[in-house]
Amino acid sequence: MKSAHMVAAKQTLRIGLIGFGCVGQGLYDILEQRPETGFEVARIAVKNPTKPRSLPLSRFDFSADELLQDTTLDVLVEVIDDATEAFRLVSEALRQGRRVVTANKAMLARHLPELVQLQQESGGKLLYEAAVCGSIPIIRTLDAYFGEEPLRSVTGILNGSSNYVLTRMGEEGSDYAPALAEAQAKGFAETDPTLDMGAFDPRSKAVILAAHAYGTFLQPDEVLNLGIESINAVDIAFAAALGRKIKVVAGLQRLPDGRVTALVTPLLVAPSSPLYSVDHEFNGVLIEADFAGEQFLRGRGAGGHPTGSAVLADLAAIRQGYSYQYPKLTASPLTYATDLELEIYLRTDDDRLIDALDFSEISEEADEDGYVVGFVALSNLLRVKELIHKFGAFVVRTGVVRPLTSTTPALTQEVSL
């Protein structure tokens, strides 16, 4: 079995590791346990020289730029938090034609077009499986496996922290605050929970998936993200009465007219959906493909080892010469559609918010519980998003989406769950 080809494939690669947080330590730990993988962490760059580390100080560099200049490094792995600094480092490395692995979803979501362009021009290679859904091989599945197949929808639970909170609230009937505290204690949520609980993190991931699934470059700000910071027992009870769970779901869906929607909001999920049983810190993605039909992937969406495992898979792929092809970009990218109406449940005690949302149709109004169910224009939700958060209101989609101001049910469709 040891053909020349395979032995060559097993050359040891010298890794320059930029960042030594949860993911960086996870990768380091895995490679320490598995030296036979043939990846050596040659240098580690961190920012803060005084922060206590699990390795001797002598093991660290304190300038990432030194690693960029070290041409003896075969691959750079960027796993820092700062998206701006990450983009500076990754784009510079690509300009040098380097091979780079990153897990920085916020950086990717903001700069994907430039990063794809840079790979084209420089011959540099960038892989980022760890940036979306931790251990789930979703990017390569969309880019390589479904690269030639049109997709009806890609719908997923992409954030383990908020999913953990929602699961605990459903299980225990506990309130948001203690559930969040528990998630943070278990290390599933950041100390500043805004990115996770405000659905900014899953929005970044949805933007990345849209490029691979539909060839569509979205600006994060164009995409509606609604969080769960204001969720309470009334909302959980409303969902339970319908036999559904509230999950934060990122939905990309091809419309009958060939355009694509992107929505990252709480959604009422029915037991018939595979997403219904994706609980705690797990992530799950449902793909509806034109020929393959329904595909479902589920796995750990957080944690140093699961995410480090995804980085290891990217390192192995880079050694084999694998690179993303962005086949949908080269074929026919879908246009992003926002001229839609969404059916939502809105809980608020402030009529100004109901007025601001300008419901085109109200199907249910429960004054005692202080909620409204009806259709609103996506543009209105995008406009008053901050207001919803500021007023402590909570919004969950029912899953029904229809063309703006349309009253014909012809194009009405359920998010394919």
Next chain:
Amino acid sequence: MKSAHMVAAKQTLRIGLIGFGCVGQGLYDILEQRPETGFEVARIAVKNPTKPRSLPLSRFDFSADELLQDTTLDVLVEVIDDATEAFRLVSEALRQGRRVVTANKAMLARHLPELVQLQQESGGKLLYEAAVCGSIPIIRTLDAYFGEEPLRSVTGILNGSSNYVLTRMGEEGSDYAPALAEAQAKGFAETDPTLDMGAFDPRSKAVILAAHAYGTFLQPDEVLNLGIESINAVDIAFAAALGRKIKVVAGLQRLPDGRVTALVTPLLVAPSSPLYSVDHEFNGVLIEADFAGEQFLRGRGAGGHPTGSAVLADLAAIRQGYSYQYPKLTASPLTYATDLELEIYLRTDDDRLIDALDFSEISEEADEDGYVVGFVALSNLLRVKELIHKFGAFVVRTGVVRPLTSTTPALTQEVSL
């Protein structure tokens, strides 16, 4: 986005299609609908010139060897039933250094070592994602994504036909015969159901998965496969009383001593397992990875379009220069272990069978329902397999596996569901 690299990647490949059954027609249909994929079915070889076809007779060749000799064909797609003839064609094509895609699981299971060797020697390339779990990208996930990561277990429902029958029997309390007839009417089962219902088909798939997941070459005959031809309402009721479903599960599991087991039998599956909700013709695979943790993939396991979609994905992979690396083969293949005891439920009215199985321990004996629960040596099951079938007896595993003749629970372990 149209860089030289990507344009080059989009050269049209001329395909020689050998076989025009369910999968061949499915692929042809997909490529007709998606000419932009850049794959052209240049020639189609079939065996029978008199059989009615969906295309004009002029479209067909009646000698596969003519396609083998046609060097203008970039890729050969082999999707015939006859495993012996398939091996002759595929191995000859590989000897020529050709690029080949096959869906023939029986042929692969019997000849994988030679086919891997042939690729090494000739530089020919063979991909076969469609051979296991239809549309689920399981082979590339094991070979490429988890190539560097040790796996605790790979457990799956790999046969859509038997799963459909079991689902219907559970839903309707219907008997085996009508459920099978329904599966056949829906095109989920072959006219000769032996391969599907006798668990020979999922055994072939388990043999293929073992090579990619553990680097272990198994001979199909070495692997225990027990079918569902004799299942009846008593068995379904026994499972239901335990709150479980009976599913035909192929289980590959790494033992604490580092060897690997392979069992393809009916299994009592608990609701806590993702496999519990894999119903009808769907397939599902659960991967327990040392670092990534639990991964679950679910999708359509049968049908011309889902399987054709997997062939299309292989064609795209071949165009990108992708090939299987068999990383676990080049690293440290696990040894196959059969010195085990399995806990089983056996329903039979024939004591000779109970004697022949030589239970080492009997935990339950229900004379009125005519079943026994206890531990038997795997070697005994392999030896009397045909007898179980001949006597119309039914066996389902509880999931407990332990070292041969051991009474210490130390190594006792549940199949990781």
